[in-house]
Amino acid sequence: MEHVHTRTKRQIVRIDESLCNGCGLCVTPCAEGAIELVNGKARVVREELCDGAGFCLSVCPTGALSIEVREAPAFDEEAAHQRMEERGRVYIAQRCFLCGASEETQALLPVRKAGQSLWVCTHCLPILIHG
DSSP states (O other), X not given: OOOOOOEEEEEEEEEOXXXXXXXXXXXXXXXXXXXXXXXXEEEEOOGGGOOSOXXXXXXXXXXXXXXXXXXXXXOOHHHHHXXXXXXXXXXXXXXXXXXXXXXXXXOEEEEEXXXXXXXXXTTTXXXXXXX
């Protein structure tokens, strides 16, 4: 039985299909499972699962993903939790692009630099900020 979702104006991921190269890197960071590859392109297949946090944005090599505010089904936390349990642990290990530290030893933050989506640890972040 399909849920009836209340629509509300909120943040949600937008994927520009003309920029999407179908690499699928955005699928894994979406813990809720809202993004899937469909016919070789990333798509938000269940809007009620998209929390609008945007963790998927930082890994897109083409800049195809953005956050927009628009009318969409309300985020369904219960459905998202159920989907996460169904998918199991989905994980791509990341490292700081400057020092190579893993997220096991440092907190990592997404960063865009020179058109690339990268990760930087909190130790190296001041180097990016102050040079």
